[in-house]
Structures are given as structure tokens and as C-alpha cells.
Amino acid sequence: MEVQSNSLFSHQSQAASGGKSIPENDAYLKKVVIAAEEKLKEEIAKNFDITKLFNSSKSIRIADVGCSNGSTTVLAVENIIDAIKSKYKSQGLVEDQTPEFEVFFNDLESNDFNTLFTFLPPNREYFAAALPGSFYKPLLPKQSIHIVHSSSSLNWLSEIPKEVRDPNSPAFNKGKIHYVNAHKEVMEAYAAQYDKDWNTFLCARAQDVVVGGLMALSVPAVSDVKLSLDTHTGRNFLILESCLTDMTKLGVISEEQLDSFNLGLYHSSPEELIEIIERNGMFSIESMGKIVDGFNAKAIPVEKRALVLKGGMGGIFKRHFRNDELIDEVFDRFAKKVTDSPLNLQCTDHKMVIFLLLKRKP
Ligand SMILES: C[S@@+](CC[C@H](N)C(=O)[O-])C[C@H]1O[C@@H](n2cnc3c(N)ncnc32)[C@H](O)[C@@H]1O
Numbered sequence: 001m002e003v004q005s006n007s008l009f010s011h012q013s014q015a016a017s018g019g020k021s022i023p024e025n026d027a028y029l030k031k032v033v034i035a036a037e038e039k040l041k042e043e044i045a046k047n048f049d050i051t052k053l054f055n056s057s058k059s060i061r062i063a064d065v066g067c068s069n070g071s072t073t074v075l076a077v078e079n080i081i082d083a084i085k086s087k088y089k090s091q092g093l094v095e096d097q098t099p100e101f102e103v104f105f106n107d108l109e110s111n112d113f114n115t116l117f118t119f120l121p122p123n124r125e126y127f128a129a130a131l132p133g134s135f136y137k138p139l140l141p142k143q144s145i146h147i148v149h150s151s152s153s154l155n156w157l158s159e160i161p162k163e164v165r166d167p168n169s170p171a172f173n174k175g176k177i178h179y180v181n182a183h184k185e186v187m188e189a190y191a192a193q194y195d196k197d198w199n200t201f202l203c204a205r206a207q208d209v210v211v212g213g214l215m216a217l218s219v220p221a222v223s224d225v226k227l228s229l230d231t232h233t234g235r236n237f238l239i240l241e242s243c244l245t246d247m248t249k250l251g252v253i254s255e256e257q258l259d260s261f262n263l264g265l266y267h268s269s270p271e272e273l274i275e276i277i278e279r280n281g282m283f284s285i286e287s288m289g290k291i292v293d294g295f296n297a298k299a300i301p302v303e304k305r306a307l308v309l310k311g312g313m314g315g316i317f318k319r320h321f322r323n324d325e326l327i328d329e330v331f332d333r334f335a336k337k338v339t340d341s342p343l344n345l346q347c348t349d350h351k352m353v354i355f356l357l358l359k360r361k362p
Pocket residue numbers: 013014015016029030033065066067068069070072073106107108111133134135136150151152153156158
């Protein structure tokens with residue numbers, strides 16, 4: 001069987017190329033958007049400068065980057081528009097002085113934009129367009145976006161660090177699929193990739209966002225830099241890894257396939273994020289705070305854990321292994337491990353979501 005490169009750019013989509021919308025997973029993502037609502041509205045009201053931002057443009061342009069194909073993005077966009085409209089109202093501006101809104105829904109090219117369009121409310125107050133492509137590149141003409149939003153997406157790396165896949169590197173991640181429980185060089189390679197990706201993201205946004213423009217970002221994070229086995233996500237990854245190891249021992253998966261497979265997700269600490277943003281220097285941090293503390297894994301019944309995980313990760317597996325039956329077996333084994341021993345999933349979760357309000361510096 002052919003072993004595929006694990007570059008996230010080459011797959012062109014994570015969630016969309018095999019990952020499925022699973023109600024429990026969507027509910028968690030929606031929970032993040034709802035948790036951000038109050039802070040998002042408060043910070044937009046405080047920081048959206050109508051006279052400066054809007055003097056040269058007829059419409060306000062909003063981009064939701066890494067929007068996926070579900071209803072979450074529509075909700076987030078409505079929150080942003082509500083916040084801007086109430087800002088106009090608070091300044092005594094009447095209805096016909098409020099701007100028109102253009103909303104760009106961004107995700108990778110193979111995202112299921114058609115499904116996303118079915119969630120658009122028929123009576124929406126904005127013009128909608130899909131914006132396919134990686135958010136690690138400029139997405140629209142220079143200085144044209146007023147507000148960028150992103151939720152639960154900026155922990156997806158642009159690619160798996162090369163050293164992690166290189167048998168000659170000390171960071172080679174033999175027999176493992178992530179930095180959880182791996183040796184420190186693997187963790188360092190992931191951290192360096194995250195740093196590089198965030199810097200690329202900020203430089204790309206510095207091009208397409210207007211001076212004074214805002215970015216409202218909800219970013220999955222952990223309290224210390226290590227995504228430990230004490231987190232729900234860390235535990236899931238380890239169980240998945242053990243399923244793949246079992247299948248390798250049985251000869252269903254080759255050692256080479258296992259060694260070249262890694263999950264491209266990184267969870268930073270808040271301090272790490274601050275350091276990256278300040279070093280990049282193109283955006284000021286206007287606000288930063290925890291909006292979700294811990295992941296209430298107990299809300300998902302044990303028998304549904306595999307399904308939820310497959311919904312989020314299925315695309316990554318599909319791209320690498322290119323064999324639906326094999327992938328079904330991985331997640332069936334996962335389901336068996338957690339139902340046979342639910343203790344496998346008991347942990348104190350340190351995963352959280354950080355809300356950031358950034359402003360493009362002059
Ligand atoms: C966990 S989903 C979050 C979706 C949505 N924002 C929400 O809150 O429901 C992460 C999304 O980020 C997208 N994504 C990952 N890397 C991306 C990239 N480089 N450019 C654009 N989208 C990306 C994935 O395709 C996926 O749809």
C-alpha cells in the first residue's frame with residue numbers, strides 16, 4: 001500500500017475530506033462559539049472604530065477562517081454583525097446609515113461549502129461568498145478585510161514537521177502519532193511548526209486586514225505547553241495510537257505506514273501565544289482570556305466517543321491510509337477499548353479555549 005505524505009497542505013482539507021459532521025462534535029464547537037459571544041460583542045463594541053475603519057469603504061467585510069461546513073460559522077457571523085449594528089446604534093446612527101455587510105466563509109478547497117450554504121438563513125442581512133484556500137496565505141486583496149473571525153481552527157498545523165517524519169532526525173516519531181507522550185524533540189518540532197504557522201498566519205492577515213481591523217480568535221490551548229495524558233484529547237490520541245500499534249503487530253498496517261503518520265494538531269499555552277504575537281509585531285493584543293475551561297468529556301456517552309473522534313479526525317486518517325475499511329477498524333478498536341474500559345478516558349482535563357481580540361497596527 002502506498003504511503004502518503006502527511007502534509008496538511010497536500011490534503012487540501014482535514015475535516016472536509018472524510019471528516020463528518022457529528023452532532024456531539026458540532027455541539028462542542030458550537031459551545032465554543034456561544035462561550036465567546038459575550039466577550040466578542042463587548043470587544044468589538046469597544047474596538048471597532050467606525051470613523052477610521054469605515055471611511056473609505058461602502059461595506060464591512062468579515063471573514064470567518066477555518067469555517068467548516070456547519071451551522072457554527074453562521075452563528076459566529078451573526079454575533080459579529082449584531083455587535084457592529086449595536087455599535088452603530090449606540091452612536092446614534094440610524095438604520096440607513098448602517099453599512100452593508102459582506103461575509104466570506106473560508107476553509108480549505110475541499111470543504112463542503114454546499115452544505116455550509118444550506119445553513120445560511122434565507123433572511124440574512126449580509127452578502128455571502130465562499131473563500132476557498134488556506135488561511136496561511138492572503139485570502140483577499142490587500143487591506144480589504146475589516147474583521148477576521150476564527151474558532152477552533154488555529155491549532156491545525158499547515159504541515160507535519162519534517163523532522164518528525166525523518167528516520168535520521170532525533171525528532172523522528174517512531175511508532176507514535178503525536179507529541180503526546182513522545183520524546184521532547186518531537187514536542188519541540190511541533191512547537192516550532194506552530195510558531196512558524198502562526199507567524200505565517202499573522203503576516204498573511206497583516207496583508208489582507210485593514211489598519212485598525214480586528215481579529216476575534218478562539219484558540220484551543222492548554223495551561224502548560226504540553227498536551228498531557230491528563231487531557232481528554234491527549235488520552236484520545238494515545239488510545240488511537242495503541243489501536244494502530246495493535247494493527248501493526250497484526251500486519252494490517254505496515255511499520256512504515258505507522259511511522260509516517262502523525263496528527264497535525266498543536267495546543268499552545270496562553271504565554272506561548274502572547275510571545276508569538278508580540279514577536280510578530282503586526283497586531284496588538286487588545287484582549288485575551290479563557291472562555292472554555294476544560295472539556296466536558298462526560299457529556300459525550302462512552303459509546304459515542306469513537307464516532308465523535310472519527311468526525312474530527314477521519315479526514316486525516318483517510319488521506320494517509322486511503323482505505324475506508326482499515327480506518328473503520330481503527331475506530332472500531334477505539335470504541336471497543338473505551339467501552340471495555342471506560343477508565344481509559346478518565347482524566348482531569350486541562351484543555352481550554354482562549355479568546356483573543358487582535359488589532360492590526362498602523
Ligand atoms: C475543528 S474545525 C472548526 C470549524 C468551525 N470554525 C467551528 O467552530 O465549528 C477546523 C476547521 O479548520 C479548517 N482548516 C484547517 N486548516 C486550515 C487552513 N490552513 N486553511 C483553512 N481552513 C483550515 C478545517 O478544514 C476545519 O474545517
